[in-house]
Amino acid sequence: xxxxxxxxxxxxxxxxxxxxxxxxxxxxxxxxxxxxxxxxxxxxxxxxxxxxxxxxxxxxxxxxxxxxxxxxxxxxxxxxxxxxxxxxxxxxxxxxxxxxxxxxxxxxxxxxxxxxxxxxxxxxxxxxxxxxxxxxxxxxxxxxxxxxxxxxxxxxxxxxxxxxxxxxxxxxxxxxxxxxxxxxxxxxxxxxxxxxxxxxxxxxxxxxxxxxxxxxxxxxxxxxxxxxxxxxxxxxxxxxxxxxxxxxxxxxxxxxxxxxxxxxxxxxxxxxxxxxx
Numbered sequence: 172x173x174x175x176x177x178x179x180x181x182x183x184x185x186x187x188x189x190x191x192x193x194x195x196x197x198x199x200x201x202x203x204x205x206x207x208x209x210x211x212x213x214x215x216x217x218x219x220x221x222x223x224x225x226x227x228x229x230x231x232x233x234x235x236x237x238x239x240x241x242x243x244x245x246x247x248x249x250x251x252x253x254x255x256x257x258x259x260x261x262x263x264x265x266x267x268x269x270x271x272x273x274x275x276x277x278x279x280x281x282x283x284x285x286x287x288x289x290x291x292x293x294x295x296x297x298x299x300x301x302x303x304x305x306x307x308x309x310x311x312x313x314x315x316x317x318x319x320x321x322x323x324x325x326x327x328x329x330x331x332x333x334x335x336x337x338x339x340x341x342x343x344x345x346x347x348x349x350x351x352x353x354x355x356x357x358x359x360x361x362x363x364x365x366x367x368x369x370x371x372x373x374x375x376x377x378x379x380x381x382x383x384x385x386x387x388x389x390x391x392x393x394x395x396x397x398x399x400x401x402x403x404x405x406x407x408x409x410x411x412x413x414x415x416x417x418x419x420x421x422x423x424x425x426x427x428x429x430x431x432x433x434x435x436x437x438x439x440x441x442x443x444x445x446x447x448x
Contacts, residue, residue: 206257207249207304212393213386214365215321216245217330220285221341221412222380226369233285240412242330244282245381246297247311247321249304260304266295270314277322294318308388324390330382333359334409341411346376349399349407360384362392368402376406 219242224233249257268291271278284293302317310320334340337355339347349366356364364384368377379402385395 203260203262206260207307209251209253209255210249210257210304210307210388211252212250212388213305213390214248214250215324215328215384215386216248216367216381217242217325217328217383218245218381219379219409220283221410222369222378222408224285225371225373225378225410226380231286234288237283237285237288238412239280239283242382244321244325246301247305247317247324248301250385257304258300261306262299262303264298264303264314266291266298267314268294271318274315274318274322278318281322281325282318308390310390320390324386328360328384328392330356339409341409343374343408343410346374346406346408349402349404352379352407352409356382360392362394363397365395365397366399366402366407368400368407370401371408374408374410376408377402378408378410 220233220238221240224238249260251257271294278294279290282290282294284290287293298314298317302311302314305311305317306313308320309316310323311317333356334352337358339352339355352366353363362385364382366379367381367383369380371378383395385393387393
């Protein structure tokens with residue numbers, strides 16, 4: 172009895188399918204690589220949670236204990252001058268919370284989410300959508316580098332300090348001219364920034380929620396194109412945290428009790444150190 176011959180047509184069909192899906196995978200990789208190459212600058216967004224929570228979530232509520240009474244990180248976003256923005260550039264670069272353990276304490280303080288209790292959900296999103304597109308910058312290449320580099324950028328460009336130095340402090344009764352805030356930041360950043368505001372029926376002018384700095388691929392400030400959102404060109408409110416009393420810019424005291432004084436002091440931004448000392 173002769174051995175049966177393999178089904179040549181079936182094998183050819185299978186081979187074609189393998190080649191087809193391989194080409195699809197390769198084309199996807201090339202598109203992602205092209206996205207990374209299209210990154211021309213970074214948008215570094217810092218968030219004022221009282222302002223964000225006053226209007227951004229509409230009928231939803233922020234998680235109160237996650238709010239901060241100093242400016243925090245929203246994200247560092249690779250951006251392009253083209254209409255399509257780079258996002259989700261490499262799905263093979265997985266998020267691993269264990270890798271971020273050395274940064275966890277600082278990230279909990281300076282990079283919280285006001286909408287989810289588990290910050291890893293927020294950080295995972297920021298990594299997958301934005302961090303995977305930042306690989307062309309050595310100090311941002313990789314999971315740990317991306318978050319550590321962003322933290323360092325935050326500590327170097329301290330919005331809380333910049334505004335405080337210019338006498339711009341939170342107030343629920345006194346609005347500021349947006350141009351005055353812009354000029355106050357210009358003293359330190361040396362370049363124009365973008366603003367994000369939201370409407371709140373309790374205030375007669377928009378409420379300031381985010382300030383966004385633009386960075387080149389060397390992570391140096393550059394002039395932002397005028398793309399502010401919701402702020403108009405007149406007055407805005409820089410509203411205080413509900414629990415602010417005499418020292419509105421101090422970090423939560425419970426955090427200082429949980430770690431050693433030396434580590435705490437090294438992690439606190441410059442203006443806060445001055446207040447503590």
